[in-house]
Amino acid sequence: MATTLHPATARSAGSGPAPRRRKPLFRRSAPDRSQSLRRTVQFAFLGLNVWIGIQFLMWVHYFESHGASRYVGRPAGVDGWLPIAGLMNLKYFLFTGHLPLIHPASLVLISVFLLASMFLKKSFCSWLCPVGTVSEYLWKLGRRLFRRNFLVPRWLDPILRSLKYLLLAFFAGIVLTMSADALNGFLLAPFGIIVDVKMLNFFRELSIGGFAILAALMLLSVFIQNFWCRFLCPYGALMGLASLVSPVKIRRDSDACIDCGKCARACPSHLPVDQLLQIRSAECSACMECVAACPAENALQFSLPPRASQDECPAEEPAQIVARWRNRSIGPRTMAAALVLIFIGFVGVARLTGHWQTYISRDVYMRLVPHADEYNH
Numbered sequence: 001m002a003t004t005l006h007p008a009t010a011r012s013a014g015s016g017p018a019p020r021r022r023k024p025l026f027r028r029s030a031p032d033r034s035q036s037l038r039r040t041v042q043f044a045f046l047g048l049n050v051w052i053g054i055q056f057l058m059w060v061h062y063f064e065s066h067g068a069s070r071y072v073g074r075p076a077g078v079d080g081w082l083p084i085a086g087l088m089n090l091k092y093f094l095f096t097g098h099l100p101l102i103h104p105a106s107l108v109l110i111s112v113f114l115l116a117s118m119f120l121k122k123s124f125c126s127w128l129c130p131v132g133t134v135s136e137y138l139w140k141l142g143r144r145l146f147r148r149n150f151l152v153p154r155w156l157d158p159i160l161r162s163l164k165y166l167l168l169a170f171f172a173g174i175v176l177t178m179s180a181d182a183l184n185g186f187l188l189a190p191f192g193i194i195v196d197v198k199m200l201n202f203f204r205e206l207s208i209g210g211f212a213i214l215a216a217l218m219l220l221s222v223f224i225q226n227f228w229c230r231f232l233c234p235y236g237a238l239m240g241l242a243s244l245v246s247p248v249k250i251r252r253d254s255d256a257c258i259d260c261g262k263c264a265r266a267c268p269s270h271l272p273v274d275q276l277l278q279i280r281s282a283e284c285s286a287c288m289e290c291v292a293a294c295p296a297e298n299a300l301q302f303s304l305p306p307r308a309s310q311d312e313c314p315a316e317e318p319a320q321i322v323a324r325w326r327n328r329s330i331g332p333r334t335m336a337a338a339l340v341l342i343f344i345g346f347v348g349v350a351r352l353t354g355h356w357q358t359y360i361s362r363d364v365y366m367r368l369v370p371h372a373d374e375y376n377h
């Protein structure tokens, strides 16, 4: 009885190199919706951050005007913009088992984002982070204006990517060398209590040097894809390291893949998606741009490992490929729902248990906020 061998099996049986055969394309049966869904989540979180920013400005203004303006409660979500306070609180919590009193939301939010990264790759960067969203639309603007984005030379790319890990090591080093008591004392001191106001003042009173750096970063982001995220963001570096343990990854099925290379060309992180069977890299932000670009059914998945395949399966048998991936893929809807649920779940529990807000009296803030520039560490 004649047996049809899988091309790989035929090669290993010693029949010599198989002639390179163009693989049949089984077009995907449904259009990809991942990018429209991702955009929706991105803009929802961007809107949430704008709203938090406006509320925070009004809260600060109340104290700066010595109570003359309308009082608006401090939005605890602003703690998400204090990643170093988040790292400090995380260490304090891990070493003492106590939840922090000052900027507790920074601990909640860094935990949410680390958890998301550990299960869903660096999805925080491409689905939730407002800086990532702005960065993405800047390079898209650049592509529209100049019909292309520019590539950094191949030799320079790993050097630039390592900068964000150096920055992370610098900040993590400071936090790691401080004792839990010292961290607690730092955050309970006036500087720690109003570190959010100091951050706001940094941007409101931007020096010419600071403005030039910000403008240069924005300009570079127009020309080079995700310049800040890929090369300089220490928070993204932390999420990338956490994402290394994620069981869900971008995975390519070489039987279904037709080697067109569209996935690699679509990847904003410039990963060789078309040459690997799974993307382990800490640079993968789970943006699913590669999946959206792929024309072949089930060739590329954001998924758990596939089921064991049968070697005798003819490569051109799509039913076998479908079976391999059944219930393994994390589609964009599942991804969006998981991220939103983790976020709402953690924030909800923190709110209900009283570990979301910093409980400091208005009198104390009235004394500290108008003089924020005078407090230094």
Ligand code: SF4
Pocket (backbone or CB within 6 Å): 250, 266, 267, 268, 269, 270, 271, 273, 279, 283, 284, 285, 286, 287, 288, 289, 290, 291
């Ligand atoms: S491999 Fe795919 S999901 Fe990962 S960054 Fe590249 S395009 Fe995005």
Ligand code: SF4
Pocket (backbone or CB within 6 Å): 252, 256, 257, 258, 259, 260, 261, 262, 263, 264, 273, 274, 293, 294, 295, 296, 299, 300
């Ligand atoms: S886009 Fe990538 S995974 Fe999809 S068929 Fe082309 S090379 Fe293969």
